[in-house]
Amino acid sequence: MIEFLLPFQYDFFIKGILVSVLLGGICGLAGVYIILRGLSYVGHGLSHAAFGGAIVGNIAGMNYYVGAIIWSYLASFVIYEISKRNKIKPDAAIGLVTTAIFAFGVLLVSMTNRYTRNFESLLFGNILAITEQDLYIIVSVTILSGAFFFLLHKRLVFSFFDNESAKISGIKTSYIELLFSFVLATIIIVSMSSIGVTLLASVIVGPAISARMLSNNFSNVVFLSIVIGCVASFSGMYASFFLDSSSGPTIVMFITLAFGITAIYALIKKIFHTHSHGGISHSHPHIHTDEHRHEHTPR
Amino acid sequence: MGSFEYLKITGLSYGFAYHTFVIEGVNLTIPKGRFVSIVGPSGSGKTTLLKLLCGIYEPWSGDIEYICNDCDSIFYYPSVGYVPQIETIDWNFPVSVQEVIAMGSWNYKSYLPWIDKKLKNQIKDVLKMLGLSGYEKRHIRALSGGEQQRVFLGRALIRNPDVLILDEPTTGLDYVSREKIFDILKTLNNSGITIILSTHDITHIANRSPWVICFNKYVIAEGSPQHVLKEDNLLKTYGLADYRIK
Numbered sequence A: 001m002i003e004f005l006l007p008f009q010y011d012f013f014i015k016g017i018l019v020s021v022l023l024g025g026i027c028g029l030a031g032v033y034i035i036l037r038g039l040s041y042v043g044h045g046l047s048h049a050a051f052g053g054a055i056v057g058n059i060a061g062m063n064y065y066v067g068a069i070i071w072s073y074l075a076s077f078v079i080y081e082i083s084k085r086n087k088i089k090p091d092a093a094i095g096l097v098t099t100a101i102f103a104f105g106v107l108l109v110s111m112t113n114r115y116t117r118n119f120e121s122l123l124f125g126n127i128l129a130i131t132e133q134d135l136y137i138i139v140s141v142t143i144l145s146g147a148f149f150f151l152l153h154k155r156l157v158f159s160f161f162d163n164e165s166a167k168i169s170g171i172k173t174s175y176i177e178l179l180f181s182f183v184l185a186t187i188i189i190v191s192m193s194s195i196g197v198t199l200l201a202s203v204i205v206g207p208a209i210s211a212r213m214l215s216n217n218f219s220n221v222v223f224l225s226i227v228i229g230c231v232a233s234f235s236g237m238y239a240s241f242f243l244d245s246s247s248g249p250t251i252v253m254f255i256t257l258a259f260g261i262t263a264i265y266a267l268i269k270k271i272f273h274t275h276s277h278g279g280i281s282h283s284h285p286h287i288h289t290d291e292h293r294h295e296h297t298p299r
Numbered sequence B: 001m002g003s004f005e006y007l008k009i010t011g012l013s014y015g016f017a018y019h020t021f022v023i024e025g026v027n028l029t030i031p032k033g034r035f036v037s038i039v040g041p042s043g044s045g046k047t048t049l050l051k052l053l054c055g056i057y058e059p060w061s062g063d064i065e066y067i068c069n070d071c072d073s074i075f076y077y078p079s080v081g082y083v084p085q086i087e088t089i090d091w092n093f094p095v096s097v098q099e100v101i102a103m104g105s106w107n108y109k110s111y112l113p114w115i116d117k118k119l120k121n122q123i124k125d126v127l128k129m130l131g132l133s134g135y136e137k138r139h140i141r142a143l144s145g146g147e148q149q150r151v152f153l154g155r156a157l158i159r160n161p162d163v164l165i166l167d168e169p170t171t172g173l174d175y176v177s178r179e180k181i182f183d184i185l186k187t188l189n190n191s192g193i194t195i196i197l198s199t200h201d202i203t204h205i206a207n208r209s210p211w212v213i214c215f216n217k218y219v220i221a222e223g224s225p226q227h228v229l230k231e232d233n234l235l236k237t238y239g240l241a242d243y244r245i246k
């Protein structure tokens, strides 16, 4: 067998690749809407809330997903209600609410010492520990939330870009936003056990901001973000096999790498961008000064 | 379905803070096809009034009624196009001109995420009418102020509005851009669209629009510019605000 195909003979690895590509893609997709809604911190925050919920649920003898869902939906709703009132920015609300719920979970653990499910795998993620049931849940959530973004795309973009005009033209912006935050919470919960509470923020925000640097057109940003998310997650998972490293952090490294590459590419593109003097279109390195006047061809 | 006949506002009041009126006792009738400029100083409640007309605030008291002829329903609501003050726009948002205009017709195939061929052609027509042909793929920041304003006008126009409501459409623009916008609005008005705009620009816009409303919390005077834009009315409109700021 050729060496680079070696990992694919293992069932656990194929499952891991599947999970990481699915999550990379759906987080990349959701990430675009998240950063444009000014919720960059939401992945970090909600995963902490869900973590708290999972612990509380576990202590109360509930299924991991049930506790996580109840608490993070609650957190989403409170965040939504607080930030709707405009005085408090969403990120501040997220910081307050989710940390409180996280702290409550940790507090309960420290008091009861009854936590059984592997603590560490939630914090740092463990794709290889994914069960069959987890896999089915991840696949269904990916499909459902993908459908959500597909079907409500027009409403979401209009609401996030210009909320009042969207409302005037008949979009029920508050329903859309509440639904959006529940979808986010769901994506975050299913990502948690494979990517990890502490690492999730990068997977959500990284591909989206990288894609944002490459294009000014919404559809392109969405497309690029999904591609970057999938490719980086795949590469991270794949590399972790050979490096014998844990998959979560390796994926985060690859996302960071993707960001670094796009940042450099965007900078080079800015320095070399095509422009014209007197109708002749060309490109050469330049910076914008009063001496170097030129027109830009439409982007 | 009947067509828009006139807009009737009676005893309209509204505010944001408890017991503090921003709009107080406004009575207005605006018939179909009118071109109205609302003038008033900053903070006089122009934006609030326009948003009330668009139905996103619930009046404290009074009524806003869009009346239609041949209507069998009391729930008639005309197609209203709203053009916000473009200072409120986030210019870093990654959307192209085409994507912004498409927002206006979000309810055309609303569950389809992309812009289909038919919509693309409609957008093309709107851009042509606005003198922005070929700008489809441009990012909204890569436009001049006047062009940006016209893009947002386009977003309202693609809805085929009966009534077009514009919040300070010429503020911050140079002379040529202001003229261009005014000409476009004139053309739209001639085609039967009712136009209601707010403005600071008395000499170039209000003075040349057929109907002017001096507004500061309530209607101070209304009528043709020759009758309304006189010193006593302007003093009442602008002087009051100066007094209130002190």
Ligand SMILES: Nc1ncnc2c1ncn2[C@@H]1O[C@H](COP(=O)(O)OP(=O)(O)O)[C@@H](O)[C@H]1O
Pocket (backbone or CB within 6 Å): B016, B017, B022, B040, B041, B042, B043, B044, B045, B046, B047, B048, B049
């Ligand atoms: N969302 C809001 N919350 C609280 N106060 C507001 C809000 N919008 C406007 N106001 C207040 O209402 C008054 C009228 O504002 P506005 O309608 O924007 O005036 P104009 O458009 O004529 O400048 C101002 O005193 C302003 O501070």
Ligand SMILES: [Mg+2]
Pocket (backbone or CB within 6 Å): B046, B047, B048, B085, B167
């Ligand atoms: Mg205003």
